[in-house]
Amino acid sequence: MIILRIKSFFYSFAFHIVALTILGLGLSFSSKELRVANIEDIAIEATLIDVDDIQREIDRLNQIERQEEVNRIEQQQLIEAQRQQALAEVESERKALQLLQSQREAAEQVADQQRSELQALQAEQERIARDAEQRRIEEEQRQIQADQERQRQSDLQAQIQRELDLQQEARQAEELSLLEEYNLMLVRRIESNWIKPPSTISGLMCQLNVTQIPSGDIVDVIVGDCNGDEVVIRSLEAAVLRSAPLPRPPVPSLFDRNLIIDFIPDD
Amino acid sequence: MILFSSQSLAQLRIEIRQGVERPIQIAVVPFTSQSLSSSEISNIQDVIQSDLINSGRFTTLPQESMLSRPILPSDVDFNDWRILDIDALVIGRIISSGQDQFTIHFQLFDVLRGEQLLAFRLLSDSSSFRSVGHKISDMIFAELTGITGIFNTKVAYISQLGVGDTSRYRLIVSDIDGENPQIIADSPQPLMSPSWSPDGTQLAYVSFEQDKAAIYIQNIEAGTRTLVSDRLGINGAPSFSPDGRYLALALSRDTGNLDIYMLNIDGQVLTRLTRSPSIDTEPAWSPDGQVIYFTSDRSGNPQIYKVDTRLGGNISRVTFEGTYNARPRLSPDGNQLAVVHRGANNNYRIALVDIESGLTQVLSGGYLDESPSFSPNGSQIIFATRENGSGVLSSVSTDGRIRRKIASVVGDVREPVWSPSLED
Structure with missing residues (x-):
């Protein structure tokens, strides 16, 4: 843009110089005519004056003309100098511009190079980083996979264990509930057959060991520790004997030949 | 793997926390005598029955429900009484031992355990049969309930x-x-x-x-x-x-x-x-x-x-x-x-x-x-x-x-x- 403006300035300046030169060299027809006319006018008037005056006038005019010529030449020289200077300036400007341009280009080139180098470097770094990241990710994934595998294995193990536990619990619960049921059947039977004697002390604690056979018939009753009197002890034995045959367990595996019966009545 | 068997479970422990307030079922077999009338004999036997019933702690088996009427301990078949849910059995006999002198034998059995609990001989004249009956009641009552009898008070x-x-x-x-x-x-x-x-x-x-x-x-x-x-x-x-x-x-x-x-x-x-x-x-x-x-x-x-x-x-x-x-x-x-x-x-x-x-x-x-x-x-x-x-x-x-x-x-x-x- 600046360059363009300098150029246009330069052209307009050149045009003026040309126009002025044409004018100064008298190449302009109208100005010659004008000058001629002026002389005639002056001649007409000169008629009124002497020759010396004319000579002087001619001299003066010549002088003027010369002066004008000198002026013109000087002007021309000045213009030329100016032109030259302008040209030089333009040239220097151009050169400066060119230099600037080249410098800029060089700089740009350098920058470009640096940039590209940097880019290359970055790219390299990125590549390295990417590679590292990739490796890391791969490692991580391997790790995750390994972990997942381990987890899966342990989950599987836990699952199996849980299922085993559940099965075991279920089995135990079933056995337990059946055992409780069996126990309750025995408790009910014996309680309904224990005629608590009036001499039953508060805090009675008596243990009976009862031997039964699978039919529920009682083959032996042994009184263990007991703080009751003879009548109470007999009532306990009677309660057990009266309960025979004892209820049979819900499942045969729960049958127990030896029963421990604790008589611990609530007061 | 855990295997289950009755051995792996704790031995069955049964806790009895209450009993029942029901009377003891007792059978008093009619006493026998060679020389006395049944009404005289009943003075003893009926006293025993009514004493035990009146105490509220016994019920007695009617004579007509008895499957056997043992006189001597060797006559007793406990199954005859177990089948009737009888807990205790009384048998007795009156033997004349002189002019208006009698020996009253009686035995008390635990039917469930099949064993004799009491065996006594009491001497009496016929006018004291009621008192003898009360005494026997007292002994039976004390033996089976653990508290002193009051029938002779x-x-x-x-x-x-x-x-x-x-x-x-x-x-x-x-x-x-x-x-x-x-x-x-x-x-x-x-x-x-x-x-x-x-x-x-x-x-x-x-x-x-x-x-x-x-x-x-x-x-x-x-x-x-x-x-x-x-x-x-x-x-x-x-x-x-x-x-x-x-x-x-x-x-x-x-x-x-x-x-x-x-x-x-x-x-x-x-x-x-x-x-x-x-x-x-x-x-x-x-x-x-x-x-x-x-x-x-x-x-x-x-x-x-x-x-x-x-x-x-x-x-x-x-x-x-x-x-x-x-x-x-x-x-x-x-x-x-x-x-x-x-x-x-x-x-x-x-x-x-x-x-x-x-x-x-x-x-x-x-x-x-x-x-x-x-x-x-x-x-x-x-x-x-x-x-x-x-x-x-x-x-x-x-x-x-x-x-x-x-x-x-x-x-x-x-x-x-x-x-x-x-x-x-």
């Missing part, structure tokens, strides 16, 4: 026959089932407040035969009697101390107002225990003889108080429930009082008062029940109740479960007093 009571000028008052001692009544004293004037001596050989009572209340002590067997208090005013409510040396009694003397006194029977030393303008009467001894409980209206209505027999004074109130508690008698363990308690609808009923807590539990169901008295084993209370305008004997178990009217007593009966356990 007695009851003393006042019976009034007729009204007005022709009426007679009798002090009677009978078997506890009302049978075998013996007249101890008979008077056209009121007899009152019999009290057993601790050994059961004497009765103290109040007689108005001299037109004023006086206290006598009478030997039951011999019929002899001693006047022990004939002081000015009212001589009332005698009560033997547990050691038999004292009578507690209520005297008005010259004050015209009853207070509690203690009389040394032999030395006639009188100790005054209460001194109040209110009526203090109906003394009753604690089993250890240290405290006398009595009725007093010092609070405005009759309540039970107690006084220390050694210190004198030191009187404190015992009953607080209701507006009428009177005629205290101590349970054999000394923890409870049987009283006449006025409750809902102004009914006078027999109640049990726990001395420590003051808790009162009404046991009887009449409207004018009076004179409660504990059985020596503490399991029952005898009292008089009104039926068709006349007093009759009744008993209730101290747990309130078994109430029973004692039939076969004549007259308008009041003031029954249960005897102590009697030696024979």
Whole structure:
């Protein structure tokens, strides 16, 4: 843009110089005519004056003309100098511009190079980083996979264990509930057959060991520790004997030949 | 993998926390005799049956339900009784051993265990068969329940026959089932407040035969009697101390107002225990003889108080429930009082008062029940109740479960007093 403006300035300046030169060299027809006319006018008037005056006038005019010529030449020289200077300036400007341009280009080139180098470097770094990241990710994934595998294995193990536990619990619960049921059947039977004697002390604690056979018939009753009197002890034995045959367990595996019966009545 | 078997489980432990309140099922096989009529024999056997039934703790098997009638222990087949759900079996026989002399054999068996529990021989003449029956009942009862039997104890009571000028008052001692009544004293004037001596050989009572209340002590067997208090005013409510040396009694003397006194029977030393303008009467001894409980209206209505027999004074109130508690008698363990308690609808009923807590539990169901008295084993209370305008004997178990009217007593009966356990 600046360059363009300098150029246009330069052209307009050149045009003026040309126009002025044409004018100064008298190449302009109208100005010659004008000058001629002026002389005639002056001649007409000169008629009124002497020759010396004319000579002087001619001299003066010549002088003027010369002066004008000198002026013109000087002007021309000045213009030329100016032109030259302008040209030089333009040239220097151009050169400066060119230099600037080249410098800029060089700089740009350098920058470009640096940039590209940097880019290359970055790219390299990125590549390295990417590679590292990739490796890391791969490692991580391997790790995750390994972990997942381990987890899966342990989950599987836990699952199996849980299922085993559940099965075991279920089995135990079933056995337990059946055992409780069996126990309750025995408790009910014996309680309904224990005629608590009036001499039953508060805090009675008596243990009976009862031997039964699978039919529920009682083959032996042994009184263990007991703080009751003879009548109470007999009532306990009677309660057990009266309960025979004892209820049979819900499942045969729960049958127990030896029963421990604790008589611990609530007061 | 865990395998299950009965071995892996804990041995079965069964906890029994309650029993049942049901009677023991007993079978009394008819006794046999070569020489006696069945009605004579039944005097023993029926007494045993009815004693056991009346106790409320037994049911007996009707004869016609028996599958066998063993006489000797070797005749007994326990399965005959197990199949009938019989718990205990009694067999017996009466053998003549001289002129009106008999040996009564009896055996008690535990049917479930199939073993003999008792085997006794008792000598008796035919007139004492009832008493023998009561003795056997006592032995069976004690063996099977663990508490002392009371079938051979007695009851003393006042019976009034007729009204007005022709009426007679009798002090009677009978078997506890009302049978075998013996007249101890008979008077056209009121007899009152019999009290057993601790050994059961004497009765103290109040007689108005001299037109004023006086206290006598009478030997039951011999019929002899001693006047022990004939002081000015009212001589009332005698009560033997547990050691038999004292009578507690209520005297008005010259004050015209009853207070509690203690009389040394032999030395006639009188100790005054209460001194109040209110009526203090109906003394009753604690089993250890240290405290006398009595009725007093010092609070405005009759309540039970107690006084220390050694210190004198030191009187404190015992009953607080209701507006009428009177005629205290101590349970054999000394923890409870049987009283006449006025409750809902102004009914006078027999109640049990726990001395420590003051808790009162009404046991009887009449409207004018009076004179409660504990059985020596503490399991029952005898009292008089009104039926068709006349007093009759009744008993209730101290747990309130078994109430029973004692039939076969004549007259308008009041003031029954249960005897102590009697030696024979």
